[in-house]
Amino acid sequence: MKFPILALWAGAALAAAPLHAQNPDWSQPQKPFRIYGNSWYVGTRGLSAILITSPQGHVLIDATTQDNAAQIEANIRRLGFRLKDIRVILNSHAHFDHAGAIARLASDSGAQVQASAAGAKALEAGGADPDDPQYGEAARFPPVPHVKVVGDGGTVRVGPIAVVAHYTPGHTPGSTSWTWRSCEKDRCLDLAYADSLTAYSRDGYRFSDDPQRVEDFRRSFATVAGLPCDLLITPHPGASGFLDKVAARDKGQRPDPLVDPGACRAYASPGAPARRMLDARLAKERGQP
Numbered sequence: 001m002k003f004p005i006l007a008l009w010a011g012a013a014l015a016a017a018p019l020h021a022q023n024p025d026w027s028q029p030q031k032p033f034r035i036y037g038n039s040w041y042v043g044t045r046g047l048s049a050i051l052i053t054s055p056q057g058h059v060l061i062d063a064t065t066q067d068n069a070a071q072i073e074a075n076i077r078r079l080g081f082r083l084k085d086i087r088v089i090l091n092s093h094a095h096f097d098h099a100g101a102i103a104r105l106a107s108d109s110g111a112q113v114q115a116s117a118a119g120a121k122a123l124e125a126g127g128a129d130p131d132d133p134q135y136g137e138a139a140r141f142p143p144v145p146h147v148k149v150v151g152d153g154g155t156v157r158v159g160p161i162a163v164v165a166h167y168t169p170g171h172t173p174g175s176t177s178w179t180w181r182s183c184e185k186d187r188c189l190d191l192a193y194a195d196s197l198t199a200y201s202r203d204g205y206r207f208s209d210d211p212q213r214v215e216d217f218r219r220s221f222a223t224v225a226g227l228p229c230d231l232l233i234t235p236h237p238g239a240s241g242f243l244d245k246v247a248a249r250d251k252g253q254r255p256d257p258l259v260d261p262g263a264c265r266a267y268a269s270p271g272a273p274a275r276r277m278l279d280a281r282l283a284k285e286r287g288q289p
Helices: 005-015 066-078 102-109 117-124 211-225 242-250 263-267 273-285
Strands: 033-036 039-041 050-052 058-061 086-090 112-115 155-158 161-167 176-184 187-193 231-233
Touching (some): 033 187, 058 155, 211 263
Parallel strands (some): 058 086
Antiparallel strands (some): 033 039, 039 050, 050 058, 176 187
């Protein structure tokens, strides 16, 4: 079975729609499962949340919407893990569909929340970030107090877990991709949680009015393309065909369709839908046909 990026984008477009519109898949339950080694999927059908576990404590990346908090907590418990063992919660970007439940998860677990510098500011403001292209249209969420800043290239450690931050601004100023290694027996893979790269905004916003932002966006495509990436996960699983690949794997397809060292390059390549979306948006803003 093949998973061409263009075919995937048709399903991902709704999942990545402007944040004032909510996709029903975002709250549809998904049975939690092992991704690889000590990495687990605990999100919904339409929104990812990733748990990385160790005997010394766990790391959670993203927490989906505020209304999904109980579902995410139940998924973690269903796998046999305790909320109180979550030591750190990380965020891809501070929109309500990825950060909405972080305040509750942090309160219920006692975990410390960490994010990029711009991401920390937006989390503490509950998503009210004037620098966000979707500011004014993106729904607010419960503010997250006392967010610790992780620098670009910084490593978050919990026991043997080491998660590296890669600043990938564009979708939001604080957008961050995360990488780590997970092992099964004597085989270790590089896992990448590559943030959204779509150029969505509120009505009237012009990316082309801020050349630095455009430059940052293009640099983020290059960063994602160069991530250590044997296995790609995205905040909206549909953007990378993640759950379809999991289903194929679980049906016995070999080689494992989840393992693809070229996935990050394809996700951020010049021909990828998100890259073409930005180019088309800039051309339209500049009055080009």
